[in-house]
Every structure is written in C-alpha cells, then in structure tokens.
Amino acid sequence: MSLRRYHAARWDEPLIHQIGAPGRRGQHFPLASSAGLVPAGLQRTSPPDLPELSEPEVLNHFLRLSQETMGMIGVSLFGTCTMKYNPRVGEQAARRLAGVHPAQPAETMQGLLAAVHGLDLMLRSLSGMDRFTFQAAGGADAAWTQAVITRAYHAARGQGTSRTKIITSLQSHPCNPATAATAGFEVITLPLGETGYPSLDMLKAALGPDTAALMINNPDDMGVYNPEIMEWVRLVKEAGALAFYDHANFNGVMTKIRARDLGFDACMFMLHKTFGVSKGGGGPAVGAYGCTAELAPFMPGPLVVEDGGAYRLETPPQQAAKVREYLGNLQQVFKAYAWTRAMGAEGLAEASDLSVLLNNYMEKRLLTLRCVTRSHPEQTSPRLEMTRYSLGTLFEDTGISAVDVQNRMADFGIDAFWLSHEPWIVPQPFTPEAGEMWSREDIDYWIDVLAHVIDEAYRDPETVRSAPHNQVVAKLSDRDINDPANWATTWAAWQRKQG
Amino acid sequence: MVQSRAHPFMPNSAAAGKAALLGELGLTGTEPLFAQIPAAHRLQALPDLPPALTSEVELSRHLNALLDRNRPAGDGLSFLGGGIWQHHVPAVVDEIVGRAEFLTPVWGTPSSDFGRNQVWWEFTSQLGALLGLELVGLPVYSWGAAAGHAFRMAARLTGRTRIILPAAISPERLAVIEGYAHSADPAMRLELVPAPCDATGRLDLAAVAALADANTAAIYYENPAYLGGLETGAAELAAIAARVGAETIAGVDPISLGVIAPPGELGVDIAVGTIQTLGVHMHAGGGLGGFIATRDDARYAAEYPTLLNSLTTTVDGELAFGLMLFHQSSYGSRELGKDWTGNSTYLWAVAAATYMALLGPAGFAEIGHLILARTRFAGETLAGVNGVKVAETGGVFRELLLDFSASGRSVAAVNRALLERHGIFGGIEITPNRALFAFTECHTEADIVRLADALREVLS
Structure with missing residues (x-):
C-alpha cells in the first residue's frame, strides 16, 4: 500500500495577542451607562490586555487553528480512550438542549429527563446495577464518586475511621489511586504477576478489617482479563469492603459480562469513550456511575425518577457529596442515549466483537514486524480490545524511542497512539485500540505506516529521530518548561520572561 | 453475530469483510477470541434493551419527539441564574x-x-x-x-x-x-x-x-x-x-x-x-x-x-x-x-x-456596563411592584434578591404563576419567600417591564 502524501496545514498563524489593531471590534452590545454602579475601589482602572479584532479575523484565526489540528480526520487509535464515531444526528439534536437551565422545573424538561432515565435503564441492563447517576463529569470524577460513596458508606456503618485503605493494581488508571488518596484513603497498589494481573495471594495479603474498597479495571489496558475476578470480589466483600469496577475498557466486553453478575457493588462507564459521545479534546465528559440498591442512598443527587410516565427529580436520602453541580453534563448524556438507541443490544454485541476481532487482526500483523513484541508473552489467549506492545528492541538497536515513532507516524496522517499510563510495564510501550469505527483499510494503513517507520528507523534513523517533518511545526525543543524562568501559560508571563 | 445489514457506524460489520477478517485469524466466528473470560462470567443472553433505531430518519424523529417535550428556559423569557446563566453566545x-x-x-x-x-x-x-x-x-x-x-x-x-x-x-x-x-x-x-x-x-x-x-x-x-x-x-x-x-x-x-x-x-x-x-x-x-x-x-x-x-x-x-x-x-x-x-x-x-477574542477590551467593558445597567433598571422597576422588596439595587451585578414576604406568596407559588400565566421562568428559590433573579445582556428593558407587569398581576 502506498503511504498518503499527508502534510498538515501550515498557516504560520500568529498568537492571538499578536494580531488585530487598536479600535477593532468583534462584538457590540447595546450601549449603557453604569456610572456610579460599581463601588469605589472596585472599578477596573485599566482595560485588560486583550487583542482587538473584527469578527471575521476571529473566525479565520480559529478556523486556521482548527486546520492545524489533525483531530480525528487522520487515523487515531488512541488506546484506553476508545476512539469512536460520534453520530452527528446526536450532536445535532442535542443542540436543542442549549437553552435549558438545570434549575427549571422538571415539568418543563420531561423529554430530557426521559432520555436520562432511558439511558439509566439501558445501563442497568448492561451492568446489572440498580441505579445510575450521570453527575460525574468524566471517568476520574466517577472514580471520585466511588471514593466519596465509600467514605459515606463506611461512616454510616460506624467504620469510617477504621476502614482507611483502598486497594488497586498497578494497571489501574491513575485516577483510581489519585481520587482515593484525595478522599483521604491510604492507597495499596498491587504489582502484577506473570499473567498480567496481580495474584490472589497478593490480594489476600492486602485485605483486612482496614480495607475500605477495591478499585479495579478489567480487562486492563493490555487486553488482559483477570479470570479470578469473581473470587477477588468475593474476598473483598467478605472483608467488609466495597468492590468498584472501573469499566474504562468496556468496549471489548459489552453484552458479554455484567459487573453485578461478577459481584461488584458499583461500576462506571465512560459515555465519552464507550457510548459514542464526542470527546471535545478532553470533556465535557460523563462518567456514568452505577451501583447496587444498598449503595444507592449515598449517590449524589438529584436522580431522575419515573412516576406513571412522568419524570421528577429526587435527592437520595444519605447523599455522600455532590461531585458536580446540578445533574452533570446532560447534553452528553442525551448523545449517549442517542448512540445506544442507534446500536441496540445486537449492535453493542457487534461492536464488542469487532473491536476484539480488529485488535487480534492487528496483533497478528504487528507481531510480524521487526522488533514489535507484546507484554506478558506467557498470556497466550487472545487479548481483548487492546494489546500492550513494546518497541524496546528497536530502541536498543537504533536509539529510536516510542515517542520518535509516534512523531514520525504523524507525518503520514496517523494521530498519536497511546504509550502507557505510569508506570511503564514494558520498555518503550505503545497501545493502539482498534475499536469498531475504523475500516480494515484504515487499520491496515496504520500498520503499514508503522512498518515503514520501523524500517526507516534502521535505514535512516535520523529522519525518524528528527520527526515530524510534515506537521505544522517540528518537535519540541529541550527547553526546560518546568523551570519557572521559562514556563509561560500567558502572554503576559511570556513577554515578561522574554524581556 | 452477523447482522443482516452492516451497521452505518461500523464499516467492518459488512458480512463479507467481517468473514475475511475472521479468516485471517483462521476463525469462522468471534467466540474463540473471548477465551480469556471464564464461561461462568459470561452473560448467556443479550441484555434487554429497546429495539435499535439504526436508520437515522427514525432515530432523528424519536430524538426530536423527546426534545419537543422540553421547554428550554433560554428560548423564552427567563430570569434563572444562580450559578449558570443565560448569556449571549456569539x-x-x-x-x-x-x-x-x-x-x-x-x-x-x-x-x-x-x-x-x-x-x-x-x-x-x-x-x-x-x-x-x-x-x-x-x-x-x-x-x-x-x-x-x-x-x-x-x-x-x-x-x-x-x-x-x-x-x-x-x-x-x-x-x-x-x-x-x-x-x-x-x-x-x-x-x-x-x-x-x-x-x-x-x-x-x-x-x-x-x-x-x-x-x-x-x-x-x-x-x-x-x-x-x-x-x-x-x-x-x-x-x-x-x-x-x-x-x-x-x-x-x-x-x-x-x-x-x-x-x-x-x-x-x-x-x-x-x-x-x-x-x-x-x-x-x-x-x-x-x-x-x-x-x-x-x-x-x-x-x-x-x-x-x-x-x-x-x-x-x-x-x-x-x-x-x-x-x-x-x-x-x-x-x-x-x-x-x-x-x-x-x-x-x-x-x-x-469568546474573549471576539469581545476584546471594549466588548468586556460594554457587556459589563450593560449588565450593571440592566440590573439597576430591574431593581428600580421591580421595587415599584407592590409586594416585592428588592434587597439592594446598587453595588450589585446581574442578580437581585427579591423578597415576596409582604405579598404573602411563596416563591414556588409566584414562579408557578409566572410560568403558567405569563410564560416567564422566575428566579432561583433562596428561602420560601425570597428568590434570586438574574438579569443579563440577553434581557431588554421591555423584558424587565414585562416581568414587573406579570408580577403585579401574579401578586394582585
């Protein structure tokens, strides 16, 4: 296959503060006098140093910057994030929610609440949980929801001060240990065994009367499924702790397993990953948090309740804490409802099948490439929706790193692959996730580009090391932006530091 | 499961293409790919979900029928604020x-x-x-x-x-x-x-x-x-x-x-x-x-x-x-x-x-003056309504605390009447008798007069 002659748009677009001219205007408002209305000492005395631009200049500036962003127009297999098609019909319909105020009476937003409740019911079917809240504004916020519910649950049982530890694994997303620590828990991180998941003995050694909860993902980011997970959950509950399922990698197991059937007390789905909602470059997002009836009284409210075809809002009696104001990012919940209705149970099963099929197809081809290896070779069963690979040998042979390869692949219209969360399990990791949206040709192209770059790394390492070459700009310099003398998040700081 | 038609969101769901992919792995179905998951963990039947609306024309009708049951505050006259506000989006x-x-x-x-x-x-x-x-x-x-x-x-x-x-x-x-x-x-x-x-x-x-x-x-x-x-x-x-x-x-x-x-x-x-x-x-x-x-x-x-x-x-x-x-x-x-x-x-x-690039220094000054002026106008206008007490009309930005105690009406009753009889969304309830009303650049003086007239009728 010949590689695309991709080249990013290069507009040499200046910074917004470097364009415009005094007196230009991009928006007018009706003129009004506020003389005497701002108390003494509170008036702004010098105007903010903002650019002065006309409306078309602003439009073109940001359009050019959008063109200088690859977005998902190239092939993006960003592992763990489940790059997914965002149906435009959902985006279009959700615009009709733009003017809804979250505090308007429930009677005036019955259609929206019907969709929220409808998605709640569908997620209950998919997980076996009794109730969902959509308040969490992302996956990490759903982990935070679990942490605050854990806190409230044990406090209500008089064990708030004795259950001080949350157990997770080295392969869990950083948000699990980080939210647990923020909530005041001590974090125990289990290392991985040879099979790719921690052993039961490691779990048993960590469990005790001071355990508050287990926060775990499964399958993990390496596509490895812990077959002992039911025994894990049983032991956790036997110890009096809660078991939380981080379903970040649900795409490969949709309709195949249900968190509740495995014994979990709670789980979360990321609507901006698995359920077709646009990612927005990192939110607004939704971590849909579902739990059993036993935990439901602690959920952050209000929740949507159906009563004879009408919908009302109800705050759970022992609400732990709110994790976001109001009901969450409901326009995104509506989009997820639209996506799930478009898929149906059979469509979800098909998406899951295809994401695992494509991952294994990719794996078969990738492992034929020179120096691509995968983590945990002892784990011989097919991986689920992702596989963790290593370019360690390439790095040893040529000095070319996974980041170099990532940069060079972008030259051919391939957006970044995911390397790995910290800590790295294998040297020079990379983790593509095929998902169900990309065609076989897209996947083949991705592999062809990687093959080309690996070949190039041996033939002409300097071209790879100095990549990218076809992008808006070259790679970053080694300027130390962790040095206060160099960093600048604003134009004012930059100007001051540059003199 | 091979569907009779390829799903529009999934290119590889076309039967021939999927079969070819399986063939590359020496398979005729995807089941062996899930070998890691013990049988006891597996769901035996598909979860119960509403029937799929795979055609956009049907889905779009369904979504819009739901949306027709909403009455977005921002599409009419609303004074809801208190943490999220209706401001103009260019x-x-x-x-x-x-x-x-x-x-x-x-x-x-x-x-x-x-x-x-x-x-x-x-x-x-x-x-x-x-x-x-x-x-x-x-x-x-x-x-x-x-x-x-x-x-x-x-x-x-x-x-x-x-x-x-x-x-x-x-x-x-x-x-x-x-x-x-x-x-x-x-x-x-x-x-x-x-x-x-x-x-x-x-x-x-x-x-x-x-x-x-x-x-x-x-x-x-x-x-x-x-x-x-x-x-x-x-x-x-x-x-x-x-x-x-x-x-x-x-x-x-x-x-x-x-x-x-x-x-x-x-x-x-x-x-x-x-x-x-x-x-x-x-x-x-x-x-x-x-x-x-x-x-x-x-x-x-x-x-x-x-x-x-x-x-x-x-x-x-x-x-x-x-x-x-x-x-x-x-x-x-x-x-x-x-x-x-x-x-x-x-x-x-x-x-x-x-937004900030569109407004620039002059736009931010104008919108600030306008919101202050609208808030003052609202305060003065509403203070003239019997049964309404305005906490303070000066030194405030965008929001006014209205007290209906003198009217003997609760905020809930006032808001219900405003909505049902005048199509107006009233303010956020702070106490049973006091509510926070927001005034932004989206409101004209005529809108505020309309609110005052509606309140006169409601409180009469």
Whole structure:
C-alpha cells in the first residue's frame, strides 16, 4: 500500500495577542451607562490586555487553528480512550438542549429527563446495577464518586475511621489511586504477576478489617482479563469492603459480562469513550456511575425518577457529596442515549466483537514486524480490545524511542497512539485500540505506516529521530518548561520572561 | 453475530469483510477470541434493551419527539441564574466549537495537536489578562471543583485546615466543595467555616476578622457574591488573610472583569470561577467549566492539580506548546500527585478563547456596563411592584434578591404563576419567600417591564 502524501496545514498563524489593531471590534452590545454602579475601589482602572479584532479575523484565526489540528480526520487509535464515531444526528439534536437551565422545573424538561432515565435503564441492563447517576463529569470524577460513596458508606456503618485503605493494581488508571488518596484513603497498589494481573495471594495479603474498597479495571489496558475476578470480589466483600469496577475498557466486553453478575457493588462507564459521545479534546465528559440498591442512598443527587410516565427529580436520602453541580453534563448524556438507541443490544454485541476481532487482526500483523513484541508473552489467549506492545528492541538497536515513532507516524496522517499510563510495564510501550469505527483499510494503513517507520528507523534513523517533518511545526525543543524562568501559560508571563 | 445489514457506524460489520477478517485469524466466528473470560462470567443472553433505531430518519424523529417535550428556559423569557446563566453566545463561537477537529478527538502529539494547543494557550492567556494573573491552568469541571481544589492547595501551602467562606453561597457549589473538603482521614479534613453576609451576599468583615486564626488556611469570597453584591471588602479581606498568614481565594465571574477590578489587583492569591459565561450555552447544566489562576510563582505552581500548557519552542526555534509540571499531575504521579485530573471541560476552553477574542477590551467593558445597567433598571422597576422588596439595587451585578414576604406568596407559588400565566421562568428559590433573579445582556428593558407587569398581576 502506498503511504498518503499527508502534510498538515501550515498557516504560520500568529498568537492571538499578536494580531488585530487598536479600535477593532468583534462584538457590540447595546450601549449603557453604569456610572456610579460599581463601588469605589472596585472599578477596573485599566482595560485588560486583550487583542482587538473584527469578527471575521476571529473566525479565520480559529478556523486556521482548527486546520492545524489533525483531530480525528487522520487515523487515531488512541488506546484506553476508545476512539469512536460520534453520530452527528446526536450532536445535532442535542443542540436543542442549549437553552435549558438545570434549575427549571422538571415539568418543563420531561423529554430530557426521559432520555436520562432511558439511558439509566439501558445501563442497568448492561451492568446489572440498580441505579445510575450521570453527575460525574468524566471517568476520574466517577472514580471520585466511588471514593466519596465509600467514605459515606463506611461512616454510616460506624467504620469510617477504621476502614482507611483502598486497594488497586498497578494497571489501574491513575485516577483510581489519585481520587482515593484525595478522599483521604491510604492507597495499596498491587504489582502484577506473570499473567498480567496481580495474584490472589497478593490480594489476600492486602485485605483486612482496614480495607475500605477495591478499585479495579478489567480487562486492563493490555487486553488482559483477570479470570479470578469473581473470587477477588468475593474476598473483598467478605472483608467488609466495597468492590468498584472501573469499566474504562468496556468496549471489548459489552453484552458479554455484567459487573453485578461478577459481584461488584458499583461500576462506571465512560459515555465519552464507550457510548459514542464526542470527546471535545478532553470533556465535557460523563462518567456514568452505577451501583447496587444498598449503595444507592449515598449517590449524589438529584436522580431522575419515573412516576406513571412522568419524570421528577429526587435527592437520595444519605447523599455522600455532590461531585458536580446540578445533574452533570446532560447534553452528553442525551448523545449517549442517542448512540445506544442507534446500536441496540445486537449492535453493542457487534461492536464488542469487532473491536476484539480488529485488535487480534492487528496483533497478528504487528507481531510480524521487526522488533514489535507484546507484554506478558506467557498470556497466550487472545487479548481483548487492546494489546500492550513494546518497541524496546528497536530502541536498543537504533536509539529510536516510542515517542520518535509516534512523531514520525504523524507525518503520514496517523494521530498519536497511546504509550502507557505510569508506570511503564514494558520498555518503550505503545497501545493502539482498534475499536469498531475504523475500516480494515484504515487499520491496515496504520500498520503499514508503522512498518515503514520501523524500517526507516534502521535505514535512516535520523529522519525518524528528527520527526515530524510534515506537521505544522517540528518537535519540541529541550527547553526546560518546568523551570519557572521559562514556563509561560500567558502572554503576559511570556513577554515578561522574554524581556 | 452477523447482522443482516452492516451497521452505518461500523464499516467492518459488512458480512463479507467481517468473514475475511475472521479468516485471517483462521476463525469462522468471534467466540474463540473471548477465551480469556471464564464461561461462568459470561452473560448467556443479550441484555434487554429497546429495539435499535439504526436508520437515522427514525432515530432523528424519536430524538426530536423527546426534545419537543422540553421547554428550554433560554428560548423564552427567563430570569434563572444562580450559578449558570443565560448569556449571549456569539454565532462564531458555536461554529468554532462545532469544528470536528476540536469536537471529536482526545489527544495527539504536540505537533499534530498544534492548533488545538494554541487555542488552549490563548484561553489561559486571555483569561489571565482579564484576571490580572499570569499563571492559569487548563480548565476544571466547574467553579465548585475549582474552589474545592483551591482550598486544598491553600491547605497544602499553609499546613492549616480552616477555610472561611461566605454563608451565602450557591448550595450546588457548596455541595461540591464539601466533597473536596471532607476526608476519610480526620487529620486531613478541611473545616469549612461560614461567615455571615449581608442581604447581597457581601461578607461581614468584622466577623471574618474574628474568625481568622492561626489555623486559617484561606479566606474565600466571591465577587460578585452569590446574591449579586460586589464585594466592597475585597481589599480588607486580603489584608485580614495576610495578617494571619492565610491565602486569599476569590471566586469571580470573568464576564464582569471589563468593569470590575481584577483579582490580580485586589491582593488575591488564588482566583477561581466559571468559564460558562464566556461563550458556553447552559446545556441543562452541561455548560459548566471552571478555572484556577494565581500569580506566576513557583510556590503556587507546585500545587496545581490541573494540566498546565506552556508556550515553548520547537527544535527549529518556532513557538509551540507543551505541558509543564506534568509530573505533579495524577497522570504523572498517581496517588502522590496533586489531587487528581482527567477529562475536564477542554472544549469550553475553545469556546472561551473564541469568546474573549471576539469581545476584546471594549466588548468586556460594554457587556459589563450593560449588565450593571440592566440590573439597576430591574431593581428600580421591580421595587415599584407592590409586594416585592428588592434587597439592594446598587453595588450589585446581574442578580437581585427579591423578597415576596409582604405579598404573602411563596416563591414556588409566584414562579408557578409566572410560568403558567405569563410564560416567564422566575428566579432561583433562596428561602420560601425570597428568590434570586438574574438579569443579563440577553434581557431588554421591555423584558424587565414585562416581568414587573406579570408580577403585579401574579401578586394582585
């Protein structure tokens, strides 16, 4: 296959503060006098140093910057994030929610609440949980929801001060240990065994009367499924702790397993990953948090309740804490409802099948490439929706790193692959996730580009090391932006530091 | 399962293509690919979901039928505010946030994301100019989340646990803050100490001074306050905080900063607030976004939980953007990082960057003057309605506390009548007899007169 002659748009677009001219205007408002209305000492005395631009200049500036962003127009297999098609019909319909105020009476937003409740019911079917809240504004916020519910649950049982530890694994997303620590828990991180998941003995050694909860993902980011997970959950509950399922990698197991059937007390789905909602470059997002009836009284409210075809809002009696104001990012919940209705149970099963099929197809081809290896070779069963690979040998042979390869692949219209969360399990990791949206040709192209770059790394390492070459700009310099003398998040700081 | 028709969202669901892919693996079905999952874990039947609407024409009809059952406040006349407001969103902003390059992806390389990173930087850069502060993080979920993180920053900076904050605060915001302040570890709990406020939400300075002690990590105030008042005690509050070695944290709405003194000039150490008012629709609450900003000081920078996007250079000496202090985020250090971060509200950074560029200094001044003028007009007009008492009409921004006690009517009854008989969404209930009504550039004087006339009828 010949590689695309991709080249990013290069507009040499200046910074917004470097364009415009005094007196230009991009928006007018009706003129009004506020003389005497701002108390003494509170008036702004010098105007903010903002650019002065006309409306078309602003439009073109940001359009050019959008063109200088690859977005998902190239092939993006960003592992763990489940790059997914965002149906435009959902985006279009959700615009009709733009003017809804979250505090308007429930009677005036019955259609929206019907969709929220409808998605709640569908997620209950998919997980076996009794109730969902959509308040969490992302996956990490759903982990935070679990942490605050854990806190409230044990406090209500008089064990708030004795259950001080949350157990997770080295392969869990950083948000699990980080939210647990923020909530005041001590974090125990289990290392991985040879099979790719921690052993039961490691779990048993960590469990005790001071355990508050287990926060775990499964399958993990390496596509490895812990077959002992039911025994894990049983032991956790036997110890009096809660078991939380981080379903970040649900795409490969949709309709195949249900968190509740495995014994979990709670789980979360990321609507901006698995359920077709646009990612927005990192939110607004939704971590849909579902739990059993036993935990439901602690959920952050209000929740949507159906009563004879009408919908009302109800705050759970022992609400732990709110994790976001109001009901969450409901326009995104509506989009997820639209996506799930478009898929149906059979469509979800098909998406899951295809994401695992494509991952294994990719794996078969990738492992034929020179120096691509995968983590945990002892784990011989097919991986689920992702596989963790290593370019360690390439790095040893040529000095070319996974980041170099990532940069060079972008030259051919391939957006970044995911390397790995910290800590790295294998040297020079990379983790593509095929998902169900990309065609076989897209996947083949991705592999062809990687093959080309690996070949190039041996033939002409300097071209790879100095990549990218076809992008808006070259790679970053080694300027130390962790040095206060160099960093600048604003134009004012930059100007001051540059003199 | 092979469907009879390929699903429109899934290219490889076409039967022949899928069979060919299976053939590459020597398979005739996908089942062997799930061998890792023990049989006892497997669901035996498909979960019960409503029938799929795979045709867009059917799905679109279904979605629009649902949406027809809503009556968006912003499509009519509404005075709802209290934490999320109806402000004008310029058409250019809607076009930019709808660009697929910004709307759909998540993360690329510094080069492939160059344009998006520049927009993010222009967000922090322009917001910093409004705030008078040089260090601004990428956005967080909301004002409440920003305040919660800022309180935790102050606690780490001072080694103290007491936070003094206004008793008059949005209950939604406070409920979020309480989650951040609480801890499973009693020694780590932040003590939230509410200080009394006047009828517009301004803090009682003497009370704050009396509450401030050697264990005070921060004094937090809002400007404008929850009940609309401009915080005339801002400078004094910073002085009280300085006297006891506490941090001064201010919650501000940047839309006011064309006319109101910025936190950077009022001795504020950490500024937080909303970005929803900078070009983001309400989206039923989904329009929220928050920010954290400080002076450009390494001591403060070291406590940011957010990602921080810095200007830097490429190997060719061109300007580019990179993440600074990444190691202190939860991505870099897991539970040892500063609180946590993750997906946030980054699309709203794109909206806000566009909005701030459209308004410029003159636009922010104009909208500030207009909101102040509309609020005053509303105060004077509504004060003339029998049965309505307006807490204060001067020194307030955007929001007025209306008291219906004299009429003997509850807020709930008034709001119901306004909606049913006049098609008007009234304000947020603060107490059974008092409500917070918001007035923005979206309202004309005629709208306010219409509200006054409606209230006369309702209260008669």
